[in-house]
Amino acid sequence: MPSLQTALPPELANNAIRLYRECLRRAKYIGQKKYNTELLTGMVREQFKKHMHETDPDKIQNLKDDAARGLINHMLYESENLSGRKFSKSSST
Numbered sequence: 499m500p501s502l503q504t505a506l507p508p509e510l511a512n513n514a515i516r517l518y519r520e521c522l523r524r525a526k527y528i529g530q531k532k533y534n535t536e537l538l539t540g541m542v543r544e545q546f547k548k549h550m551h552e553t554d555p556d557k558i559q560n561l562k563d564d565a566a567r568g569l570i571n572h573m574l575y576e577s578e579n580l581s582g583r584k585f586s587k588s589s590s591t
Contacts, residue, residue, distance in 0.1 A: 514558075517565050518546050524572050 525542045529535025549561050578584055 514546075514562065517562060517569075518542075520569060521546075521565055524569060528572070 521542045522539055525538035526535055529538040532538075549557075552558050552561065
């Protein structure tokens, strides 16, 4: 299965520290809008710290994919809000 990280710039997707920093930036951005910055940044920090000693390359790749998925979902959400158009299909019938 191809990595989700291909949707992100390679300098971000290939570097866990840069990925961490971008996740923190997004958490702060969302937190300022929703007034829960400490909670969101704490969640991001907790997840990265929890897995910082992981050595299995497949597990590391899966964790990076999860982080990338979160960033991509937020970017799509913000794009939809700014443009007023839906990019994802909804299952409303």
